[in-house]
Amino acid sequence: MMLPASTRGDDPTVRLLVAQYLQVVEAHNVSIPPGYVLLKPDVQDYIYQHMFNETNIWPLPPTGYRIRILKMLLAKMEESMSDPDEDEISDDLMGYLGSLLSVPHESPLEQAQKLSYVSYTVPGRLGHEVGASVITWENRGLILSSGTTGFRTWEAALHLATYLATPKGKSLIQGMDVIELGSGTGLLSLYCLKYLGANSVMATDRDPALLSNIQDCVVQNNLDPARIKTGIWEWGNPFSQDGDSSGKSIQSFDVALGADLIYDVDLVPLLIPTLQDLFDNYKIKHFVISATLRNPKTFSAFFEACGESNLNAHELEFESPPRESQDGLFHSTDVPIRTYIISPSRL
Numbered sequence: 001m002m003l004p005a006s007t008r009g010d011d012p013t014v015r016l017l018v019a020q021y022l023q024v025v026e027a028h029n030v031s032i033p034p035g036y037v038l039l040k041p042d043v044q045d046y047i048y049q050h051m052f053n054e055t056n057i058w059p060l061p062p063t064g065y066r067i068r069i070l071k072m073l074l075a076k077m078e079e080s081m082s083d084p085d086e087d088e089i090s091d092d093l094m095g096y097l098g099s100l101l102s103v104p105h106e107s108p109l110e111q112a113q114k115l116s117y118v119s120y121t122v123p124g125r126l127g128h129e130v131g132a133s134v135i136t137w138e139n140r141g142l143i144l145s146s147g148t149t150g151f152r153t154w155e156a157a158l159h160l161a162t163y164l165a166t167p168k169g170k171s172l173i174q175g176m177d178v179i180e181l182g183s184g185t186g187l188l189s190l191y192c193l194k195y196l197g198a199n200s201v202m203a204t205d206r207d208p209a210l211l212s213n214i215q216d217c218v219v220q221n222n223l224d225p226a227r228i229k230t231g232i233w234e235w236g237n238p239f240s241q242d243g244d245s246s247g248k249s250i251q252s253f254d255v256a257l258g259a260d261l262i263y264d265v266d267l268v269p270l271l272i273p274t275l276q277d278l279f280d281n282y283k284i285k286h287f288v289i290s291a292t293l294r295n296p297k298t299f300s301a302f303f304e305a306c307g308e309s310n311l312n313a314h315e316l317e318f319e320s321p322p323r324e325s326q327d328g329l330f331h332s333t334d335v336p337i338r339t340y341i342i343s344p345s346r347l
């Protein structure tokens, strides 16, 4: 949620930097603009206003990350200076670094555990307004915490969200009642309602703490809570959804989504009956799943189990753009990620 600030100093390389920074992309993967761009006074002002001015920007990345990126920018500016009379570094940027360093901040260990709001810029190709973003509550570096892998958004979710931003992907969501399994931070669910025109969204997970974070993010993203709900669904068990204010629970959905759910072979016998439940009792037409290809054995166990349950998995021909061409929903493409549409086989 960024308040309008001056657009003077706007430059594509700086816009990319801002979007990566607000997503708390690992510092070594952040694209630092060329020195001659950074030395322009209006660019430095733009950077201050869009990255560090605490009265303009919310959410801001964690303090340690802000310090790291600001130091990288200042170092690049300093090394690019050639004319001591002309080239300058803005007082706002220098002063801000001083103020960050003068107050105590978390140790690296505390930083590694702490959750914060993260702003995901959405890809520009659907013509979203500049600065369109989805806000989640997470720690981008956290792999496992409190027994769940759901406190960060995974590459497969960013990959699937990137696919859903294409016209074909959007047609799966627009006007639809969507349910997500293993939602984690809820990025996909929030994105479907905020930007992809879903009629309603149900975000599910087995962990109530994740669901209460998603409910908070519904508010932070200014979404209508009547159209996005959360419910506990532990795979292999019936879905325990709360009724709405009229006591009614949702009986059917059009499409189900899942990202990075096939990472453990023990989950397969739980996931398959849940898919069958979705097709048989909740009337979904498709289950769209994206999966990072970490362990081929787990992958084949899932697809064999689909076949045995008369579920057909159709692989989509979609690759995320390489990292250097991404303009939002930044993610690594180093490990292959595959997306499938699963539907009941015609008997």
Ligand SMILES: C[S@@+](CC[C@H](N)C(=O)[O-])C[C@H]1O[C@@H](n2cnc3c(N)ncnc32)[C@H](O)[C@@H]1O
Pocket (backbone or CB within 6 Å): 148, 149, 150, 151, 152, 153, 154, 155, 156, 157, 158, 181, 182, 183, 184, 185, 205, 206, 207, 210, 233, 234, 235, 258, 259, 260, 261, 263, 267, 270
């Ligand atoms: C690797 S995370 C993926 C989260 C999110 N989809 C993403 O890609 O960012 C797996 C998610 O599945 C949930 N999960 C794992 N086992 C589950 C089960 N048996 N029933 C329901 N949810 C489960 C976890 O709580 C976690 O949120």
